[in-house]
Amino acid sequence: MPAERMLTVLVAEDSATDRLLLAQIVRRQGHEVFTAENGEQAVALFAEKRPQLVLLDALMPVMDGFEAARQIKALAGEALVPIIFLTSLNEEGALVRCLEAGGDDFMAKPYSAVILGAKIRAMDRLRRLQATVLEQRDEITRHHHHLLNEQRVAKAVFDKVAHSGCITAPNIRYLQSPYALFNGDLLLAAFTPSGDMHVLLGDFTGHGLPAAVGAMPLAEVFYGMTAKGYGLAQMLREMNAKLKRILPVDMFCCALLLNLNMQRGTVEVWNGGMPDGYLLSTSGQVLSPLASRHLPLGVLGAERFDDSTEVLPLAAGERLLLLSDGVVDTADEQERLFGVERLQDVLTANRDPAQLFGEVMQALERFGGRPRDDISLCDIRMFAPEERVPAPTLYSDSGRSSALDWSLGYELRGESLKRFNPVPYLVQLLQEIHGLRSLTGALHSVLSELYSNALEHGVLGLDSWIKRDVQGFAHYYQERARRLGELVDGFVRIDLKVEPLAAGGRLTIEVRDSGAGFDVHKVLSRPPEDQGLSGRGLSLVQRLGSSAQWCEGGRCAQVQFEW
Amino acid sequence: MTDMHIDHSVLRDLQEVMEEGYLQLLETFLEDSEQRLSQLHGARTANELGMAAHSFKGSSGNMGAVGLARLCQQLEERIKERPPYGIEELIHRIDQEYLEVQRFYRSERERVSAN
Numbered sequence: 001m002p003a004e005r006m007l008t009v010l011v012a013e014d015s016a017t018d019r020l021l022l023a024q025i026v027r028r029q030g031h032e033v034f035t036a037e038n039g040e041q042a043v044a045l046f047a048e049k050r051p052q053l054v055l056l057d058a059l060m061p062v063m064d065g066f067e068a069a070r071q072i073k074a075l076a077g078e079a080l081v082p083i084i085f086l087t088s089l090n091e092e093g094a095l096v097r098c099l100e101a102g103g104d105d106f107m108a109k110p111y112s113a114v115i116l117g118a119k120i121r122a123m124d125r126l127r128r129l130q131a132t133v134l135e136q137r138d139e140i141t142r143h144h145h146h147l148l149n150e151q152r153v154a155k156a157v158f159d160k161v162a163h164s165g166c167i168t169a170p171n172i173r174y175l176q177s178p179y180a181l182f183n184g185d186l187l188l189a190a191f192t193p194s195g196d197m198h199v200l201l202g203d204f205t206g207h208g209l210p211a212a213v214g215a216m217p218l219a220e221v222f223y224g225m226t227a228k229g230y231g232l233a234q235m236l237r238e239m240n241a242k243l244k245r246i247l248p249v250d251m252f253c254c255a256l257l258l259n260l261n262m263q264r265g266t267v268e269v270w271n272g273g274m275p276d277g278y279l280l281s282t283s284g285q286v287l288s289p290l291a292s293r294h295l296p297l298g299v300l301g302a303e304r305f306d307d308s309t310e311v312l313p314l315a316a317g318e319r320l321l322l323l324s325d326g327v328v329d330t331a332d333e334q335e336r337l338f339g340v341e342r343l344q345d346v347l348t349a350n351r352d353p354a355q356l357f358g359e360v361m362q363a364l365e366r367f368g369g370r371p372r373d374d375i376s377l378c379d380i381r382m383f384a385p386e387e388r389v390p391a392p393t394l395y396s397d398s399g400r401s402s403a404l405d406w407s408l409g410y411e412l413r414g415e416s417l418k419r420f421n422p423v424p425y426l427v428q429l430l431q432e433i434h435g436l437r438s439l440t441g442a443l444h445s446v447l448s449e450l451y452s453n454a455l456e457h458g459v460l461g462l463d464s465w466i467k468r469d470v471q472g473f474a475h476y477y478q479e480r481a482r483r484l485g486e487l488v489d490g491f492v493r494i495d496l497k498v499e500p501l502a503a504g505g506r507l508t509i510e511v512r513d514s515g516a517g518f519d520v521h522k523v524l525s526r527p528p529e530d531q532g533l534s535g536r537g538l539s540l541v542q543r544l545g546s547s548a549q550w551c552e553g554g555r556c557a558q559v560q561f562e563w
Numbered sequence: 564m565t566d567m568h569i570d571h572s573v574l575r576d577l578q579e580v581m582e583e584g585y586l587q588l589l590e591t592f593l594e595d596s597e598q599r600l601s602q603l604h605g606a607r608t609a610n611e612l613g614m615a616a617h618s619f620k621g622s623s624g625n626m627g628a629v630g631l632a633r634l635c636q637q638l639e640e641r642i643k644e645r646p647p648y649g650i651e652e653l654i655h656r657i658d659q660e661y662l663e664v665q666r667f668y669r670s671e672r673e674r675v676s677a678n
Contacts, residue, residue, distance in 0.1 A: 017592045017622040024581050024588075059614065088621055110573070110624040113580060 007031045007124060008051040012042035012068065013086060014060045018109070022055065022086070025113045029120065039063025043071045051081070053123060055107070058087040058098060066101040073102040080130035082123035086111075147208075151182055154212055161219050165190045166197070171383040175357045176376045183374035184211035184253075185324050188219055190226040193427065194445035198226045198235075199258040201274060201322045201378055202297075205251045214247055214298075229424045229444045232259045232268055233307040236297075240305045243298030252298040256290065256322055260314065262383055263445070263540060266473075267314040270307070272296045275325050276340070282317040284350050290320070311477040313470055314382045319353065324376040327360065330369035338367050353379065404433070404505050407497040417455060417492065418484055423447045426494065435504055435563035442544040443561065449537045450511040450557050451492065456480060458513030458555065459490040490514045504563040506546075510556060517553035568663050573627030574671075589672045592626050593665065600661055603654065612650075613642045628664045631657070 009031045013019040023033045034049050036042040040063045042056065054072060058065040069083050085098040088109045098106060104126070105119055158181060167174065167189045176187055184204030191197055200222055204211045218239055225235045236257065243253055254273030261268070269290050271277065277290035294306050314320070323343075330338040346363045350356050357377050364375075408429070410422060427444050430436050436443065456462045460483040466476045495510040524538055542548045545559040581588050599619040606612035620635035634657045641647055 015618055015622045016595045017588070018625055020584070020588055020591050021577070021581070021625055024584055028580060028582075059617065088617065088624075109621045113576070 010051040012036040013057040039068035069101040171381040173379040197260040202255040236307045252296040254296040278321040280319040322378040326375035332368040404500045411493040413491040454492045454513035458515030507561045517555040520550040570627040
């Protein structure tokens with residue numbers, strides 16, 4: 001009877017007759033056979049020849065089958081070497097002993113060649129199965145190391161992109177696992193040229209490399225546009241479009257974006273799909289949640305994407321707490337969630353801001369939750385003026401001299417006023433002038449201030465007095481959005497004139513609007529603190545430029561810079 | 564030889580399996596089984612006797628000596644009973660049976676050598 005595949009078989013049997021018979025039966029089935037007379041010989045022969053199958057008599061002198069089986073199994077290690085016990089012992093106890101000693105099957109005497117052949121084939125199937133499992137396990141281990149290495153490389157590249165931010169600024173505290181990137185968690189922070197701070201907390205779908213790979217283009221957009229002074233709305237549109245284009249259909253990025261404007265004492269918020277953030281008072285009480293009002297980035301097409309933001313007052317010392325869903329989603333063994341209420345309890349009980357993260361982590365531990373890799377916490381305090389970081393300057397030219405005698409007029413009308421902010425473009429243009437480069441921050445602040453005055457107070461006719469308190473604040477920005485949506489006529493015009501002077505040059509900025517104007521003297525004569533939340537930031541403008549004046553009944557603002 | 568001593572179908576299978584090795588098997592059995600018989604007589608404890616009977620049962624069974632195998636089986640069982648009885652008599656019957664079996668396999672050996 002030819003076997004499907006030839007095996008090497010060890011036969012250990014103390015009866016000479018039976019040994020001879022058995023060896024012949026097995027050989028005739030196409031296998032190579034080694035024989036042993038007792039258990040000791042069997043173990044030695046096994047170690048030397050490493051057969052694939054063992055037929056072992058239970059009762060043998062010197063060393064019996066049970067002990068031989070134990071030793072052979074130990075020598076075999078991870079590989080499966082099937083052992084078939086040969087026995088006429090038919091008491092249950094004896095048969096159990098065979099199994100416990102490592103036997104995989106029995107053969108009764110007298111031997112049947114047919115049954116033996118069937119058992120050998122069956123045992124060989126098991127042996128091959130085990131060998132396949134070990135092989136695949138080793139392959140999986142190799143792939144796993146390969147994957148880890150890829151992640152290491154990806155992280156190194158990402159860290160180069162990410163380090164250009166200000167996450168280490170003194171007013172930011174954060175807690176993030178080193179594996180955060182590969183859980184899709186992203187935390188970015190950077191200053192704009194005029195000293196505002198942009199913060200992004202994001203959460204990409206998925207795990208591992210696919211979750212991390214969207215983070216790089218997003219970070220590039222965030223840092224690039226922030227450095228050029230773009231506003232949140234434009235950045236959001238750009239980020240959404242980019243992610244929609246490059247990510248597969250079922251992937252997206254939940255995100256919470258902030259713009260902290262120290263000058264005005266405001267924070268602008270956009271939350272698409274992230275858990276609620278919290279605005280905290282100086283004593284740590286929750287003043288308001290920053291709830292998700294939008295779909296995540298990368299889901300909607302450009303026409304349906306909503307870039308509208310919420311603006312809230314934020315005084316110096318007040319804080320914003322952002323967190324990823326790992327906190328609230330932490331579950332214990334009964335699958336109960338930590339949840340928003342427990343988190344708010346921690347916030348309410350907190351007395352010392354420096355301890356808040358520790359208290360959250362302790363609460364999670366006490367809750368008995370399984371530790372997770374995707375917990376990101378970020379605490380941002382409204383910063384004081386001395387905490388500003390000078391923005392990195394972005395030059396793309398070789399430093400050749402630039403035009404010093406030119407003028408430019410730029411008028412935005414009607415529909416364009418609704419969605420387009422010309423300030424970043426104009427600032428970039430002005431950066432062509434070497435002498436002005438060190439003033440980029442001031443230019444950005446002045447142009448932003450004059451433009452928003454022209455638009456909000458001039459064209460839209462909003463009274464800055466409305467913003468005097470917190471309720472008025474919300475009302476003001478609701479009105480702004482409404483009036484902007486209904487806008488049909490109106491314009492804002494910006495004129496730039498650059499002329500050379502003896503040892504340098506002079507830039508004249510004029511911003512005109514189609515509004516009703518205002519009483520300049522009255523506003524300027526108010527003490528600066530009064531100009532606080534409301535006011536047109538006129539004293540700021542006066543401070544930053546070489547000179548500032550208002551004409552045409554307040555409809556035209558003129559600021560000059562000299563170098 | 565009559566049926567109660569040897570199972571001839573087993574013998575036919577043996578011949579087929581062993582092919583040219585059949586003669587050697589017969590020689591081995593004849594030598595082996597004499598040893599087993601003296602082991603049986605020389606056993607000093609019930610345990611030794613039981614194991615000797617067990618082994619003899621095994622090889623006789625494989626060779627088709629069904630009568631011998633059955634007697635060894637009986638001996639194995641008898642030893643376990645309390646009190647064991649008729650052991651001497653059973654061993655005597657095994658001796659007798661073995662003489663018959665031995666005679667048969669010797670003549671079988673002659674037959675095969677001649678061919």
